[in-house]
Amino acid sequence: MNYLHSDHEGHHLPVAGAVEAPLYAIGARFESPDAIVKAADTLREKGFTCFESFTPYPVHGLAEAMRLPKSILSLLVLGGGVSAILIALSMELIPSTLIYPLIVDGKPLNLMALPQYVPITVALTLMIGAVTAVAGMILLGGMPRLNNPMFAWDLFEKGASRSFFIAVEANDSKFKTAVVTELLQGVGALDLVAIHEETSESANRE
Amino acid sequence: MSASTAQISDESTLTAQSPVTSHDSGPELSAIARPPQVLNNRGPLWVTDAVCSIVEGKTPLWWIIGISISGTFAGIGGACILYMICTGVGVWGSNSPCFWAWDITNFIFWVSMAHAGSLISALLFLTRQKWSISISRSAEAMTVFAIMCAGVYPAIHIGRVWFVWFLFPVPNNYGMWPNFSSPLLWDVFAVTSYLTVSSLFWFAGMIPDLAVLRDRATTKIRKFAYGIVSLGWLGSARQWRHFEMMYVLLAGITSVLVVTVTTIVSSDCATSVVPGWHATIFPFYFMVGAVYSGSAAVLTLLLPLRLAYPQLKDLITPSHLDKVCKLLLFMGSCVGYVYVFELFTAWYSGNPFERGTFWERFTGGYSWYAITCLSINLTIPQFFWFKKVRQCLPLVFVLAILCNVGMWFERFMIVTTSLIRDFLPSSWGNFHATIVDILTATGTVGIFFTLFLLFIRFVPIVNMSELKATLPGSQPSHNPTVGGGH
16 A cells, blocks of 8 residues: 655655654665765765665775764673683682682692683683674664564565665654655655554554 | 555666676786686676575475485484483493593594684684685584584583583582683583684674575565574664674684684693693694694585585685685695604604504504595695696595595594503503494484585575675775765
8 A cells, every 4th residue: 555655845755654653764775885875975964863774785985974983892892801701710710729729630729820721711701702792783783673664665675685775764853854855866866765663553454 | 564666676776786897996907806706797686596596495305315314314323322321331432441432533523624614704704815705604504513513422422421510610519610720621611612602603694694585585484584583684884883893803703713722622632641642733733634624524515515506606616616625735734744743753752652652553453544544634635736636626526525534534543542552551452433433423424414404495505795795896986075985
């Protein structure tokens, strides 16, 4: 079913999702990595901040065009790794030297014995670092989230693996349907659509 | 859900469809240009279709036959393990003085084989060897499955499996605390961490590709299953930013593991005083042997895969195979060097026990193991000096299998022939493999191939998103207004 989204100025856009639900974003499709980088750059120049670009593979320069900050994941992993070193060393040293100081194979209990605790420390540091990296990527990327208003747009749902998309969210302070539509058309958007939140009733209707 | 927009036509969407427009400015010297990643100027849409069609297509007959055979072997192996647990380790041939035999041989064999996968996907990624992209996913899968096969042994070889929790640092209610200065405990942590990290690296790198399968899914079950495992990936710029950072970090972590895991495994042997084991060259010995056998395993898996799915021939090109062959040659030559050096050290040490062990190794009852191992591993890799050999794929396949066989003999030679001749002639003995030994070993091969066949059918076997990002024309041409674009 097709609806037309109209604002009070009389602009018409095709609608994805349930028209009675609040407007989530205006979506646009682009045909090339060049076009989407240019569009993102233009949007940011005009002061938009709440917009997102979707690409089938990492496009160089896109994050710079959107002025996204550097990922803090490396800091998280550093923190994970350092705490892993501390956990591993205290797990090994406290029981082996303080609580149950057993002498095995005639190996000393003082600092001279430190090298024998290195392999487990290295292994645990790498393991906890990797877990932090993956968990951090998933959580910072807003995952796991199996429903997303973007999926209401069937062109996106079917074509996210081969086309380039931008969604300008309605909660941006500068958001005005007419302004955004004109802007996106000006930078060569191919398909424009008003994406509404998909309510549970509308999803069941399908 | 509704929309009035037109469907995306396959012809008009991606500019990257138009090939050969290199985005590098300036003239390109054809003489030093790198061979193309993907042959026949295939575009991103073709790559997606080619890779997804393997998962989405009908189940081929060879796959059903293959998994029946490998599943049978895995089942028999499982039954043998159950029998061993119910009866005791006596059903194996391991006995005094040779308490470690096929169990540890196979453990080292599998865990070593895993290393080439990590090297190809992580170390070559960090060093920006872009050619490794199209084989990295299957190499990583090989890594994960080989570690799983290796993991079968350490737990069951302790004899009383129900006491395996002694190995882990659990709260101390039972007065039980693991000896942290023992290399056997280092092993537990090294292998656990290796399995965790390589599984995470493999899975996390796959999320964008699983999302592609979700988007293309035609049935409800498929959409649901791939929807769950892809965690709601959208491919947004923010997600890619964290994803790329994660990939670099994981590649760095995995690269360290390439060196540390075999080093720790080798210290099982090297920190003891047994002649034939007590050698400082062991970490290097195990590491080069690991990458050598792993490269051979990669070739053994990739060549039939290309045959089964002809579309992969444009993705896994002769140039890729050529490079893996060269890796095999280099690592094989290092292995040969270590063999010679180990013999030299045994002689030069002047230690009669060390000399005796090596003399026994080549003249005693197990000499045919050592001779097979040396004759394969010293000669077979050297064939890869010749371009004609590297280009003749059936020959490469046969030679790669021989390398794997040679490496199994090497692991057996190291583990067993050092143990059967100790310091005191009164504690000399022999080892004879039993049928349970043999069927458990073939069982792990069955487990490996079963898992690999499942991998082929259910997940994308080539890293599509990373590959697409490197195709000509897939990145924006230089745009001075945007700054960071490159």
